[in-house]
Amino acid sequence: MVSTNIDDSEVGSHGPQSFLTKYVWSQDHKVIAIQYMGTATAIGLVALVLSWFMRLQIGFPDTFDFIDSSSYYQYVTMHGMIMVIYLLTAFFLGGFGNYLIPLMIGARDMVFPYLNMLSYWFYLLSVIILASSFFVPGGATGAGWTLYPPQSILEGTPGSDWGIILMLVSLIVFIIAFTMGGLNYVITVLQARTEGMTMMRMPLTIWGIFVATIMGLLAFPALFVGGIMLMFDKVLGTSFFIPAIVSMGESLEYGGGSPLLFQHLFWFFGHPEVYIVALPGFGIVSDLISIHARKNIFGYRQMVWAIVVIGALSFIVWAHHMYVSGMNPYFGFFFAVTTLIIALPTAIKVYNWVLTLWRGNIHFTLPMLFAIAFIFTFVVGGLTGLFLGNVVVDVPLSDTYFVVAHFHMVMGVAPVLVVFGAIYHWYPKATGRMMNQAMGHIHFWVTFIGTYAIFFPMHFLGFIGMPRRYFSFEGLEFIPESAYTLNAAISIAAFIVGAAQMVFLFNLFWSIRHGKPANGNPWRATSLEWQTPQTPPVHGNWGASLPVVHRWAYDYSLPGVEADFVPQNVPITEGETNEQ
Amino acid sequence: MSFLRHISDKPWIPDHRPTVEIHSGMATRAATTKRGLVLFLSVVTVLFLLISIAYLENTSLPEWKPLREPQLLWYNTAILAFSSLTMQYARMLAQKDNAIRARQLLVISAILAVVFLYAQVFAWHELLQQRFFASTNPAYAFFYLMTGLHGIHILGGVSVLILALGKISNDNNLDAVADMTRLCAIYWHYLLLVWVVLFALLLVDNYMVNTFWYGMCRS
Numbered sequence: 001m002v003s004t005n006i007d008d009s010e011v012g013s014h015g016p017q018s019f020l021t022k023y024v025w026s027q028d029h030k031v032i033a034i035q036y037m038g039t040a041t042a043i044g045l046v047a048l049v050l051s052w053f054m055r056l057q058i059g060f061p062d063t064f065d066f067i068d069s070s071s072y073y074q075y076v077t078m079h080g081m082i083m084v085i086y087l088l089t090a091f092f093l094g095g096f097g098n099y100l101i102p103l104m105i106g107a108r109d110m111v112f113p114y115l116n117m118l119s120y121w122f123y124l125l126s127v128i129i130l131a132s133s134f135f136v137p138g139g140a141t142g143a144g145w146t147l148y149p150p151q152s153i154l155e156g157t158p159g160s161d162w163g164i165i166l167m168l169v170s171l172i173v174f175i176i177a178f179t180m181g182g183l184n185y186v187i188t189v190l191q192a193r194t195e196g197m198t199m200m201r202m203p204l205t206i207w208g209i210f211v212a213t214i215m216g217l218l219a220f221p222a223l224f225v226g227g228i229m230l231m232f233d234k235v236l237g238t239s240f241f242i243p244a245i246v247s248m249g250e251s252l253e254y255g256g257g258s259p260l261l262f263q264h265l266f267w268f269f270g271h272p273e274v275y276i277v278a279l280p281g282f283g284i285v286s287d288l289i290s291i292h293a294r295k296n297i298f299g300y301r302q303m304v305w306a307i308v309v310i311g312a313l314s315f316i317v318w319a320h321h322m323y324v325s326g327m328n329p330y331f332g333f334f335f336a337v338t339t340l341i342i343a344l345p346t347a348i349k350v351y352n353w354v355l356t357l358w359r360g361n362i363h364f365t366l367p368m369l370f371a372i373a374f375i376f377t378f379v380v381g382g383l384t385g386l387f388l389g390n391v392v393v394d395v396p397l398s399d400t401y402f403v404v405a406h407f408h409m410v411m412g413v414a415p416v417l418v419v420f421g422a423i424y425h426w427y428p429k430a431t432g433r434m435m436n437q438a439m440g441h442i443h444f445w446v447t448f449i450g451t452y453a454i455f456f457p458m459h460f461l462g463f464i465g466m467p468r469r470y471f472s473f474e475g476l477e478f479i480p481e482s483a484y485t486l487n488a489a490i491s492i493a494a495f496i497v498g499a500a501q502m503v504f505l506f507n508l509f510w511s512i513r514h515g516k517p518a519n520g521n522p523w524r525a526t527s528l529e530w531q532t533p534q535t536p537p538v539h540g541n542w543g544a545s546l547p548v549v550h551r552w553a554y555d556y557s558l559p560g561v562e563a564d565f566v567p568q569n570v571p572i573t574e575g576e577t578n579e580q
Numbered sequence: 581m582s583f584l585r586h587i588s589d590k591p592w593i594p595d596h597r598p599t600v601e602i603h604s605g606m607a608t609r610a611a612t613t614k615r616g617l618v619l620f621l622s623v624v625t626v627l628f629l630l631i632s633i634a635y636l637e638n639t640s641l642p643e644w645k646p647l648r649e650p651q652l653l654w655y656n657t658a659i660l661a662f663s664s665l666t667m668q669y670a671r672m673l674a675q676k677d678n679a680i681r682a683r684q685l686l687v688i689s690a691i692l693a694v695v696f697l698y699a700q701v702f703a704w705h706e707l708l709q710q711r712f713f714a715s716t717n718p719a720y721a722f723f724y725l726m727t728g729l730h731g732i733h734i735l736g737g738v739s740v741l742i743l744a745l746g747k748i749s750n751d752n753n754l755d756a757v758a759d760m761t762r763l764c765a766i767y768w769h770y771l772l773l774v775w776v777v778l779f780a781l782l783l784v785d786n787y788m789v790n791t792f793w794y795g796m797c798r799s
Contacts, residue, residue, distance in 0.1 A: 217626075229725065
């Protein structure tokens with residue numbers, strides 16, 4: 001890696017600015033990060049409300065007039081798409097990526113700040129387009145978040161006039177936004193690290209975000225291509241994905257396309273997407289556990305390698321989402337094998353987290369509670385993934401609530417727990433105050449126990465064959481009465497967990513003014529973001545000169561050193577060895 | 581394999597070398613933008629790769645009917661190749677500190693690229709006049725999709741080049757001109773490469789359908 005020192009003054013103007021350029025049209029990575037997080041939270045709340053509507057119908061069928069089968073499918077579709085793409089991807093990469101990358105690697109800002117600003121505004125545009133689809137004639141699309149053609153664009157599916165077009169346009173704009181942001185994150189990590197910050201001295205948070213962003217850059221084009229082609233099928237009448245077809249008794253003018261092709265394109269994006277959300281979570285959890293257990297992370301190199309290997313493997317497993325599509329059984333065998341191989345690096349990570357906790361000086365702070373909750377939830381969700389990775393098990397379970405339970409545990413609840421833990425952890429850096437403990441504990445325990453109350457019973461519903469995606473279970477004799485009772489209980493749990501999130505939101509705003517003042521480094525952490533001269537960090541981050549890094553990010557409880565942590569920018573003392 | 585060397589570091593062992601030796605800090609602006617461009621082009625490569633795979637997959641379907649590509653495309657290819665050549669010449673001149681000539685050649689390259697675009701639109705026009713629409717059959721759909729996306733790619737390149745030319749028009753900073761010309765040359769050669777591959781793919785189905793590829797996919 002060729003790199004030379006440059007005069008620091010060349011880095012750009014970091015002087016005072018007007019309100020508008022400082023907080024609205026800002027090129028500061030910290031402001032952009034908070035804009036990203038705010039927008040993602042806002043649209044995420046919409047998705048939360050949609051999930052309540054779904055639970056109202058499933059828990060108490062035929063009680064609420066405003067939910068019919070069409071609107072139910074619209075809720076399902078929009079809930080899924082918003083949560084996966086517009087909330088989690090945007091929050092982890094646009095939010096934490098933007099906030100933490102420059103601070104943790106010792107840079108003043110992203111390398112292309114203007115592009116970074118554009119990235120946010122394109123993201124906002126995509127969210128607005130998406131939200132507007134609720135209000136067009138026919139409403140939002142109800143094609144399911146996978147948007148499989150032919151049904152997604154043909155008459156009979158809710159929102160097949162306008163909703164689907166707006167959804168595709170929104171996705172395309174989102175991908176453009178992500179690409180602009182993603183180029184920034186990757187190149188900033190590669191080129192803008194401060195003196196002494198080698199790749200292997202970066203905190204694992206940065207490794208997770210870095211690899212996830214590369215994956216996003218390589219995976220989103222598949223959705224982009226699929227989206228454009230699907231839109232052409234809808235708008236121009238091309239037949240990329242539509243074979244000769246009879247719809248509602250009429251023979252349509254389509255012909256010659258391949259519906260399976262869309263599924264391949266979608267999942268070539270869709271599976272890496274799971275890890276685009278998971279890898280930053282892995283990285284952040286590693287750091288939270290190490291900091292709050294006052295111990296260096298166990299097996300740092302393995303952790304990095306596992307992140308890289310998971311990232312690479314996740315590109316050759318996509319068809320395990322398509323076992324029921326009627327593909328060649330030999331393909332199924334290949335994809336089952338690659339899927340199960342991913343369990344190896346993932347298991348290494350879980351063992352290393354547990355071994356980091358082993359005999360650590362564990363502080364049960366809020367971030368630590370969320371990190372530990374993540375490990376539990378991720379293991380539960382991951383183990384059911386091993387079931388579903390096998391063709392013979394997947395085929396009967398594929399269309400049941402077992403799958404809903406699996407993916408909500410592993411890529412719904414688990415990453416969201418990390419988001420919460422990370423917010424509690426970095427909040428004092430961003431605001432200078434701690435979040436309220438009491439409200440935080442209420443939020444944690446209700447969320448942790450509540451999500452188990454919601455998703456754990458769904459495994460059993462899946463085993464008895466309760467089909468997912470159904471609006472109504474009327475006429476399905478094999479479903480026992482107790483399953484309906486269970487569904488009502490799940491719905492009640494869902495409302496309670498949702499209410500707990502309001503406590504969290506209140507805490508978020510309340511603590512800006514009333515939280516306990518925090519010093520610059522309340523968790524006594526070693527990584528660079530806690531060593532900024534001001535808290536919250538000002539534009540330009542580092543004052544007169546950039547920090548110089550002398551050690552890795554995990555020097556906690558070093559033998560022979562009095563303080564229990566040594567920040568990364570403290571020089572190695574003479575005779576310091578590492579014989580732990 | 582510097583990446584492998586990097587990730588086999590043992591960061592927990594204190595290193596008594598001066599930190600500058602270990603990593604000297606932020607890279608130069610030129611190196612950074614070049615890396616950004618290369619990464620962007622890799623993203624674009626994935627995009628075109630996926631379209632190519634989708635295209636090849638579709639050509640193997642029994643319903644596939646190849647289209648007769650307009651002859652004009654051969655001339656367009658020549659124009660684009662010529663644009664790439666002038667760009668390369670500009671790059672050589674810029675390295676020899678001949679900024680004025682380099683700028684002239686950059687303008688010529690941009691004009692040639694615009695001519696190419698215009699001619700592509702003309703090829704579209706020709707097809708549309710014969711009432712071959714994107715909805716006619718998947719072969720036409722892919723033709724319009726591939727040429728269209730490549731066209732947008734060129735349009736993006738030309739607009740960035742014009743913006744950059746505006747920036748360096750009165751600039752006597754030879755390094756800036758040389759850096760910019762180098763980036764443009766990478767982009768332009770890449771455009772040509774993508775076009776040649778896409779064009780070859782568009783032609784190849786005329787010969788291969790129902791024979792080699794069909795046999796491979798359907799066996």
